[in-house]
Amino acid sequence: MTTHAHSAPHFRHEGERCQLSGDWTLTALRSRLLFLRTQLRMSRGAPHWDLGGISRIDSFGALLLWRTWGLTEPETLIMPPHLQAAFDRIRPVAALKPPRPRRVRFAFIERVGRRVLREAEGLLEFASMLGSVMIETARLLVEPRSIPLREFSAALYKTGMQAMPVSALVGFLIGIVLSYLSAMQLQNFGAEAFIINILGVGIIRELGPVLVSILVAGRSGSAITAQLGVMRVTEELDALAAIGVSAHQRLILPRVLALAVAMPLLVVWTSASALAGGMLAAQLQLEIDWRFFLGSLPHVVPVQNLYIGLSKGCVFGVAIALIACHFGLRIKPNTESLARKTTTSVVTAITAVLLLDSVFAMLTRGIGLPVR
Numbered sequence: 001m002t003t004h005a006h007s008a009p010h011f012r013h014e015g016e017r018c019q020l021s022g023d024w025t026l027t028a029l030r031s032r033l034l035f036l037r038t039q040l041r042m043s044r045g046a047p048h049w050d051l052g053g054i055s056r057i058d059s060f061g062a063l064l065l066w067r068t069w070g071l072t073e074p075e076t077l078i079m080p081p082h083l084q085a086a087f088d089r090i091r092p093v094a095a096l097k098p099p100r101p102r103r104v105r106f107a108f109i110e111r112v113g114r115r116v117l118r119e120a121e122g123l124l125e126f127a128s129m130l131g132s133v134m135i136e137t138a139r140l141l142v143e144p145r146s147i148p149l150r151e152f153s154a155a156l157y158k159t160g161m162q163a164m165p166v167s168a169l170v171g172f173l174i175g176i177v178l179s180y181l182s183a184m185q186l187q188n189f190g191a192e193a194f195i196i197n198i199l200g201v202g203i204i205r206e207l208g209p210v211l212v213s214i215l216v217a218g219r220s221g222s223a224i225t226a227q228l229g230v231m232r233v234t235e236e237l238d239a240l241a242a243i244g245v246s247a248h249q250r251l252i253l254p255r256v257l258a259l260a261v262a263m264p265l266l267v268v269w270t271s272a273s274a275l276a277g278g279m280l281a282a283q284l285q286l287e288i289d290w291r292f293f294l295g296s297l298p299h300v301v302p303v304q305n306l307y308i309g310l311s312k313g314c315v316f317g318v319a320i321a322l323i324a325c326h327f328g329l330r331i332k333p334n335t336e337s338l339a340r341k342t343t344t345s346v347v348t349a350i351t352a353v354l355l356l357d358s359v360f361a362m363l364t365r366g367i368g369l370p371v372r
Helices: 026-042 059-068 081-095 107-142 149-159 161-189 192-233 236-242 247-286 290-300 304-329 335-363
Strands: 010-014 017-024 048-057 076-078
Touching: 010 026, 017 026, 017 059, 026 059, 048 059, 048 081, 059 081, 107 247, 107 304, 149 161, 149 192, 149 247, 161 192, 161 247, 192 236, 192 247, 192 290, 192 304, 192 335, 236 247, 247 290, 247 304, 304 335
Parallel strands: 017 048, 048 076
Antiparallel strands: 010 017
């Protein structure tokens, strides 16, 4: 087998005559393409072209010359027969014009319709996942041995235990800020003692559950979505389905149960930290003794508020886990989808928490808040 050495392409323009020589192939043109294109552009109107010195030419070189000539042969063209085949191949392609973008009437309505259909499809997938989780939960009641204890304990540790330091710090700082701002207003009316009522009801009933839910949605919810998304990208979910392992039982249900258990505990932990911060600020600013604060707290805050806060934590935890798993399973095998769905998961989870909190507020408006 013989190999042909590539000779460098050359271009010469003298008056109205252009002469080409060498190899006009993609491999030979690559190193001098910018220079030759500039020369060809300057010689576009020349009437006489001599291609007799070209030893070889491919479709790239032929297309380059054909476009220089304006998609038509010049007045005088000297072309050896062995070059004709390359030009015959590119003539039909070069004559084609790129398709013009189709103008769509009522494009806005079309975009809205597509968005509605995508959201409806997402709701159907969420309902399907929720039904599968409920079926797996019912099956665990019948077959307790199939409870995924290892997955549950691992998820409980990651979503609960590892979230305690940051939730305690944030709760403590929020308690200090809330106590400081409330004390500034109460001092104007001589009602400093009512700061216990404000902190107790506000933190235990509302601020504690919502604050923990936002932290968990941003921390654990995003981690769950990203983890399931990576498993989708690496085809681990398909491998589980191939060996007959239910992803809803081994991946989704343990995380839902873990957040349902961890969230009420985190609510108590964060609320206690926030009350500690508020008590410290009240003692420093209003000189309210911490013994008086702790002794008055059970009397001014009915225990129903604690039950409401724990119930919110459980419901919010289940909602965050389901939303995170839903968007994790919808991730497509590319990094852009992974980033987009993770962000959407966090935003949707926080929005759902606020909506559920408003529903709780309407349903429990007459509980734990005596009207005098």
